Amino acid sequence: MARVSGLVRTGIVALSLWAAGALAPSSAQMTKDGLNPTGANPTANSVNEEFLFKQEPKIGGRVSIPDQKSANLIQPQGREYRAFREDYLPWIGGIAVLGILGLLATFFLLRGRIPLDDPGPDTGKKILRFNSFERFAHWMTATCFIILSLSGLNYIFGKRLLMPLIGPEAFGALAQWAKYAHLYLAWPFMLGIAIMLVVWVRDNIPEKLDWEWIKAGGGLVGRGHPHARRFNAGQKVVFWMVVGFGAAMSVTGLVMMFPFSVTDINGMQVTQVIHSLIGVVFIAGILAHIYIGSIGMEGAYDAMGSGKVDLGWAKSHHDLWVEEQQAKTASGPQVGKRPVSPHQVPAE
Template sequence: MFKILLLALLLTTNAAIAQDRPAAPVSGFNPTQSEVQQKALLNGFDKILGNTTLPDSRAATLIQPAGPAWRDYRRSWLPWIAAAAVLGMLALLLLFFLVRGRIRIEGGRAAQTILRFGAFERFMHWMTATAWCILALSGLNIAVGRIVLLPLVGSDAFSTLSGWLKISHNFLAFPFTAGIILMFLIWVRHNIPGRLDVEWIKAGGGFIGHAHPPAKKFNAGQKAIFWIVVLGGGLVAASGFTLIFPFYFTDVSGMQIAQIAHGLLALGMIAAMLGHIYIGSVGMEGAIDAMASGDVDLNWAREHHSLWVDEKIERTRGEALKPAAHPAE
């Protein structure tokens, strides 16, 4: 099958086979010779070139030696890694939920709330999160859509959908990148690891057991998420832009490495973010308020960020406090 495809490709593109010497025209090419065999072809020649009218002649590379290895990785390993990142993480979270249950506000809801995130911080969070969600879904479609979505929706719908998802992947890269730069600038000073984080980790962070280790604005778990987003997201963005602007930064082999790195980092990030989304919503009572209204329950804040509460009340002279909308328990 590959032989036929390769032959068709060679003939329709008036392809040429190149070593270090100039490319030979396809008219001198005998399709019955043993070198038509894929391996023999690639062993015998550095790369297979076509003709292109694009100004950059490197775009004429049709097949190069690392290509089959890259294709095999995408066909064999990538779907399993994607399944482990998404389904594996969902299974772990379900197990955690069944064992630990929802983390409740132990003191019950208080009569007061305290301002945790202002309007700009919430805008920045949701802009990045919305772009991220669509990037994650469209990225997963690039990686495993042919296996997962194509059999479900059929080829017409799949190709239309994939076209739109690919466009959204390219364009949402920009608000996503802007979001992680802003997050870095605004939150980095609260995310420098320190001695308190070691104590927080030793005490299980309140996830294992029911201790409430003291923490400032962000605890060690949130700091880990911050650095995964900033460093992981930064690397995902850098490798992604290498692919959006082909040949600007590297050659075909470099872009293959960039795509593999991009996919693996993105899948790691998807697994970590599923954990973040779980704790921020169903996993912990009261957590979603921080990014919804911005005001969190005072008891929640004292349990999870005791040092930050004291500092915030002192700094704002109590102005960050508000009466709770619902009656205290």
């Protein structure tokens, strides 16, 4: 009886296998587009990677350690950031920096160095333009900005331009020290921005006179110089650029300096995009400022060099400010409580 029962079960299994084989479509029965005769796609319901990437901002699992960020396996938005970082940012940075250098070189060839106009050459008399504290704040901020800019440009172009020249070992050491400089010099840079805002904001409030200065070309084109107070319209633009961009760079820099304290990985990447874009535009703007304050205009460097400028230069570029200062010297010191030197007397 047991033997008969076993034979019956064996027969049932064999019959089932034969029926399954008969019903399953053979390779010859599959159509060229991968569909079986019933029209169904056997992989239609399988998980598609790209579809999954579009549905979720990140793909992760579960971990038992406190750092839950380690559960993230794939972060698809990182591909967009990588494309920006590797493909677009070098082009944007190169166009901004090389473009402004090309424009300044062209302007210098066409215009030359802006000379000292009427009332003539150096008068031999000096007027105090910036005191020692103002110059300290300016040069501290400027020095930090230069190093921050160079270390930031190394982040963009270093491995493309510098590493092939000095080798990976030297470049790695240089990049590490550049990172340290970028992190630590950010603090005095932010302090300098705050000091300049407090010290100079009163003299940089826009007014109707600034529009007249802009319409006249600010002395950069044509001859003569329009009326201006302590800061002309061009200098006010630079001031507010430094304050605005400096504040934006400070905020985004602090977010990256303390990662994941404010936002997640997606926010960190967006923050770095903003930081880098503002940075290259900031560098381009400061290059124009450096040009005007050095080789672009005769006598301009003295303002932040010694702090004293020739009275003739001051009357050419900031005539209304000179009138204010001469009115002050009639009854007291020119700046604060500093005594007026014999060379800081008003011109007759």
